[in-house]
Amino acid sequence: MTDLLQAKFRVHYPSFSLDAEMRLPTKGVTVVFGPSGAGKTTLLRCLSGLEKAPSGFMKFADQVWQDDARGIFIPPHKRKTALVFQESRLFPHLSVQENLLYGYRRTAPLDRNLHLDEVVQVLGLADLLKRYPHKLSGGEKQRAAIGRALLTSPKLLLMDEPLAALDRQRKAEIIPFIKSVEDKFAMPIIYVTHSMHEVLQLVNTMVILQAGKVVRQGPAQEIFSDVRLKEVLGDEQLGAVLETSVAEHDEEFALTRLDFMGQTLIVPKQNVAVGKTLRVHIHSKDVSLATAPPAGVTSVLNILRAKVKTIGAPDRDGFSVDIELDAGRPILATVTRKSLANLKLKPGQPVFAHIKAIKMIRS
Amino acid sequence: MNFPVIDPQPIWISLQLAGVTVLILLTLATPLAWWLAHTRCRFRVVVEAVVALPLVLPPTVLGFYMLLLLGPHGWVGGPVQTLTGSSLAFSFTGLVFASTLYSMPFVVQPLHGAFESAGKIPMETAQSLGASRLDAFFSVISPLARRGYLTATVLGFAHTLGEFGVVLMVGGNIPGKTKVISIEIYDRVEVLEYAQAHILSAGLLLFSFLILVTVYSINRRLPVQMV
Numbered sequence: 001m002t003d004l005l006q007a008k009f010r011v012h013y014p015s016f017s018l019d020a021e022m023r024l025p026t027k028g029v030t031v032v033f034g035p036s037g038a039g040k041t042t043l044l045r046c047l048s049g050l051e052k053a054p055s056g057f058m059k060f061a062d063q064v065w066q067d068d069a070r071g072i073f074i075p076p077h078k079r080k081t082a083l084v085f086q087e088s089r090l091f092p093h094l095s096v097q098e099n100l101l102y103g104y105r106r107t108a109p110l111d112r113n114l115h116l117d118e119v120v121q122v123l124g125l126a127d128l129l130k131r132y133p134h135k136l137s138g139g140e141k142q143r144a145a146i147g148r149a150l151l152t153s154p155k156l157l158l159m160d161e162p163l164a165a166l167d168r169q170r171k172a173e174i175i176p177f178i179k180s181v182e183d184k185f186a187m188p189i190i191y192v193t194h195s196m197h198e199v200l201q202l203v204n205t206m207v208i209l210q211a212g213k214v215v216r217q218g219p220a221q222e223i224f225s226d227v228r229l230k231e232v233l234g235d236e237q238l239g240a241v242l243e244t245s246v247a248e249h250d251e252e253f254a255l256t257r258l259d260f261m262g263q264t265l266i267v268p269k270q271n272v273a274v275g276k277t278l279r280v281h282i283h284s285k286d287v288s289l290a291t292a293p294p295a296g297v298t299s300v301l302n303i304l305r306a307k308v309k310t311i312g313a314p315d316r317d318g319f320s321v322d323i324e325l326d327a328g329r330p331i332l333a334t335v336t337r338k339s340l341a342n343l344k345l346k347p348g349q350p351v352f353a354h355i356k357a358i359k360m361i362r363s
Numbered sequence: 364m365n366f367p368v369i370d371p372q373p374i375w376i377s378l379q380l381a382g383v384t385v386l387i388l389l390t391l392a393t394p395l396a397w398w399l400a401h402t403r404c405r406f407r408v409v410v411e412a413v414v415a416l417p418l419v420l421p422p423t424v425l426g427f428y429m430l431l432l433l434g435p436h437g438w439v440g441g442p443v444q445t446l447t448g449s450s451l452a453f454s455f456t457g458l459v460f461a462s463t464l465y466s467m468p469f470v471v472q473p474l475h476g477a478f479e480s481a482g483k484i485p486m487e488t489a490q491s492l493g494a495s496r497l498d499a500f501f502s503v504i505s506p507l508a509r510r511g512y513l514t515a516t517v518l519g520f521a522h523t524l525g526e527f528g529v530v531l532m533v534g535g536n537i538p539g540k541t542k543v544i545s546i547e548i549y550d551r552v553e554v555l556e557y558a559q560a561h562i563l564s565a566g567l568l569l570f571s572f573l574i575l576v577t578v579y580s581i582n583r584r585l586p587v588q589m590v
Contacts, residue, residue, distance in 0.1 A: 103492035
C-alpha cells in the first residue's frame with residue numbers, strides 16, 4: 001500500500017517527551033486530538049520538518065521524508081507540505097494577493113497544481129485581494145493564510161489549531177471552507193485541535209494523543225464507539241458518529257429520512273439535498289435496547305437492528321454498563337445493569353437499538 | 364557689513380563622509396545585528412559591549428587609538444602604507460575608517476532591535492512557504508525591519524556629520540581633504556568669525572532637526588508586526 005503516511009517520532013525534552021507512531025490514510029481530514037501539552041504541535045512540527053526529531057521516520061506515500069537510520073532528512077521547504085497556524089502569520093507589508101502569491105512564486109512552475117483564481121474562488125477571497133492584513137477580520141486572515149498555504153501546491157496540508165483564536169461565529173464561517181479544500185482539491189489535511197466541536201465537523205480519521213503517546217488512531221466511526229476512550233473523549237461524546245445519506249424529505253411531517261447501511265433514521269427536516277451525505281452523532285446514553293421489536297405503536301421513530309458485540313465492565317458509578325453494538329457500523333449503548341440483567345444479553349445476540357436523540361453535525 | 368563668505372568644501376566633505384560611512388555601516392551592521400539578535404553564543408555580550416563602546420568613550424580616546432592603528436606603523440596603516448605608499452592617517456579613507464567604528468552603535472543597535480522584535484516567526488513562515496533563508500531575509504525580514512533601517516541610516520548619517528574629536532585627531536584638519544563642517548565651525552569661532560559660525564551651526568542644527576522629525580513621523584506609520 002502506498003496511500004499511507006507512516007510516521008514514527010521520538011523527541012525527549014526535560015519536561016516533555018513525544019513517542020508517537022502513526023499510519024494514516026493520505027486522504028481526508030485526520031484530526032490529531034488531545035489535551036494541551038499532549039504533544040500535538042510538536043508532532044505537527046516534526047511532520048513538517050520544522051522540528052527534527054532526533055530519532056524519526058516519516059514516509060508520505062512512496063516518498064521518504066525522514067529516516068534517521070539512513071541519514072535522510074528532507075528540509076521543510078523541500079517537503080511538499082504547507083502549514084496553517086493559530087495566528088494567520090500573514091506578512092504585514094504585503095497585500096493579500098502578494099501574500100497569496102508568496103509561496104506560489106517560490107514553487108517550481110511544473111509543481112504548481114493550484115492557481116490563484118481557483119483558490120480565491122473556493123476560499124471567497126476575491127474582495128480581499130487588494131487589502132492589507134491589518135484591515136482584515138480574524139476569519140478573513142485565516143482564509144487568506146489557508147489560501148497562501150494551498151498555493152504552494154502541497155501534497156499535505158498541516159493545520160495547527162487554525163480556528164483557536166476565532167470566536168464561534170467566525171469558526172462556523174471557516175469550517176465549510178476547510179471542508180471544501182479537502183473536497184475540491186483532494187488535499188489530505190492533518191488538523192490539530194482540542195475542540196470536540198471541530199473534530200465532529202471535520203474528522204475522517206482520528207489520532208488521539210495523550211502525554212506524548214498515540215492512545216488510539218483509526219476511522220472516526222470506530223473511535224466514537226470505543227468504550228476505552230471514555231476518559232479521553234468524555235462520556236458526553238461517546239456513542240456513534242455515522243455517515244448517512246439523505247434519502248427523502250417528508251414535507252407533511254417536516255421530517256427527513258436518512259439512509260444508513262440499509263436501515264433508516266428519521267430526523268427533523270434538514271435543509272440538505274437528497275443524495276448528499278449527512279453526518280450524525282448519537283450519544284450512548286440516548287441508545288436503549290430491546291430484544292424484540294416493539295409490540296404495538298411506539299413513539300420512538302428510530303429503531304436500528306444490531307448485534308451485541310461486547311459487553312463492557314460496569315461503570316464506576318456501579319449502575320450502568322456500556323454495550324458495543326454492530327449495526328454495520330459500531331454503536332455504543334449505555335444501559336443500566338438492571339436492564340442488562342433483565343435482557344440477559346450475550347455477545348452475538350440480535351437486538352433492537354432505540355435511538356432517542358440524533359444530533360446533526362453540520363456547519 | 365560684509366556678506367559672510369562660506370567655504371562650501373567642508374560641507375561637501377562632511378556629506379561625502381557621512382554618506383560613505385553609512386553605506387559601509389549598513390552592509391557590515393546587517394549581518395552583525397542579525398547575529399546578535401539570534402545567536403545563543405556566550406560571547407554575544409562581549410561583542411555587544413565592544414559595539415557600544417563609542418557611545419561612552421571620549422572621542423579623543425578612540426581618535427588616539429585610531430591614529431596609532433592607521434598611522435604608518437599601525438596594524439592597519441602600516442600594510443596600507445607599504446602597499447599604496449600613502450598613509451591612512453590624515454586622509455579621507457582614514458576618516459571613513461574611523462567614522463565607521465565611531466558610528467557603529469548608532470547603526471547596529473536599531474537593526475538589532477528591529478530583528479529581535481521581528482522574532483523567529485517571519486523567517487519560519489517564509490521558509491515553510493518555500494523561501495531559502497537569504498530569500499526570506501530580503502523578501503520578509505528586511506521589509507519588516509524598515510523602521511530599524513530608517514533609524515539606523517539617519518542616526519548613522521547625522522552622527523557622522525556631527526562628530527568632532529575623532530575626525531580632528533585622525534583627519535588632522537587638512538582643508539579640502541579632511542576638514543569637515545564641525546571643524547570648520549570651530550575654526551571660524553577661533554578667528555572670531557561669528558557670522559560664518561552662525562550660518563554653519565544653524566544650518567547643521569536645522570538639518571539635523573528636520574531629518575529627525577521626518578524619521579520619527581515616518582516610523583509611526585510603518586507596520587511592523589505580523590498579524
